[in-house]
Amino acid sequence: MSFGQGGPSWGPGESRTPDWAALAEASASRGRRRRWLLVGGGALATAVVAAIVATAVITTDGKGGSSGSDKNASGLPAPADLPSQSSEPRPSFSSVAPPPPPDPKEFIADERKDKAPVTVDAFFPGRRLTMGDRAYVKGATARTTNCAATTQGALGSILAANGCDQVIRATYTRNGAAVTVGVAVFGTEAEAGKAARQASGGIASLSGAGVPTFCRGGSVCRRTANSYGRYAYFTVGGFTSGKNVTTADKNVYAVGDDLTDFTFRQIRHRGDVQASSAAAAPAT
Template sequence: MSFGQGGPSWGPGDQHTPDWAALADESAARGRRKKWLMIGGGVLATAVVGAIVATAVISTNNGNKPSGSDKNANELPAPAELPSDTSEPAPSFSSVAPPPPPDPKDYISDAKKDKAPITVDGFFPGKKLTMGDRVHIKGATNRTTSCAAGTQGALGAILTNNGCEQLIRATYRKDGIAVTVGVAVFRTEARARKAAKQASGGIASLSGEGVPTFCRAGTVCRRTANSYGRYAYFTVGGFTDGKRVTTADKNVYAVGDDLTDFTFRQIRHRGEVQASNAAAAPAG
């Protein structure tokens, strides 16, 4: 007779005497089952904890990927796509280069373009000329359409033969030295250049306005000849007391060089003004 699982077992003959061997076997079996249940419960608990930890690690990795085993950990996010079309028009550039600015020399090289008035004050303004620390006082001036009348020696014929239209002269003085500078006007640059190259004799000195007669009656003086554009310009300089000039008289050379330099600048400035006015004029 048996009482079922967990009940006592009785020995043979059913004398209500417990079968102690059977009871011992059942006790051992129950101990083994309990042990396996405890081991199984431990494994299950470990698995649950492991799953929780794994879930936490996965959640953390989704928010902040560590470098290392994850093959996508170091990949940067893809750049945002730019729109393929916009409402703003694309800039455009002209393929035609702007015209170059006018060349000032063009406006003083030919009478067809050199339209500014030609006057004494236009070339020799004011009452004195200052070059650095040197001050030259302006004396008499003269303007004539008879170019040969303002020359000495062969220069008159040279100017006339090359078509000189007018001659402007001005005299400057400084410390007993006087220099007359003359500007001869021609139709073209080629004629002015030829006249300066052929120069012989010289410009006639111009006295008055505090300057006595100088560089006349065979007195040795310094003479120069140059040209720029359609203008040829000449100087004659020496001592106001009639003393002859030698190469040792550096002061005479210095005053003459100042007048030559100044005249060149005035002619060039004439071209610059006309070129600037042409550039500023409206097209058409």
């Protein structure tokens, strides 16, 4: 006999004694269904809330939210819109390109621009010269406007014909070798270059200040001639003992090459210094 769905049921023989096991099972079954419904309903509610929040975030981030609220997703007031154009002054740049820096060689190519002092110390400063690991002792120095008096052979007339203004000489020694370098000063680069190309004979050696006479009396010595800007520079190198120089005497060649390189650097330095000063001077 039954009292409807979920009602009490009687055991076999209709003894009117409740089937407690069946009742307990039915009660447990109904409890399980309620729990599943509660869990399922909670999950559904969570999904609905998440969808609403996502929609709110998307709507707030967009430009056209329907709520008209001025708050972002965090609930804080949104920053005010920045103006599309700033009223602050902006830098302006000239369309005219700046002039190129002055060429250092221009300042040593012509006496009209080369205003640096022409002295012994300007070309051969100090008492010693060091080139790499080689040290040279400076001997005698001299400066004269009588260019021909500083030469041997035909070089004197060549200097005079090209307008030589003065000659500065200095002698350096190392390990028994001595080299005299002479810088002949002209008015223009063209004059100095022509004198160097025409060079014959050579600069005369300069003794004194502890350096004995060398490269005189017919001894064989090494001679060079070069020019840079309005300066022609010459060397004569040999042994202080008077021994003739041969191509095997690397020491004499090394001294001559170092002195030639150093003189070139000193002349170029004159141009660098004057060009830098001109570039730093205020425009007039």
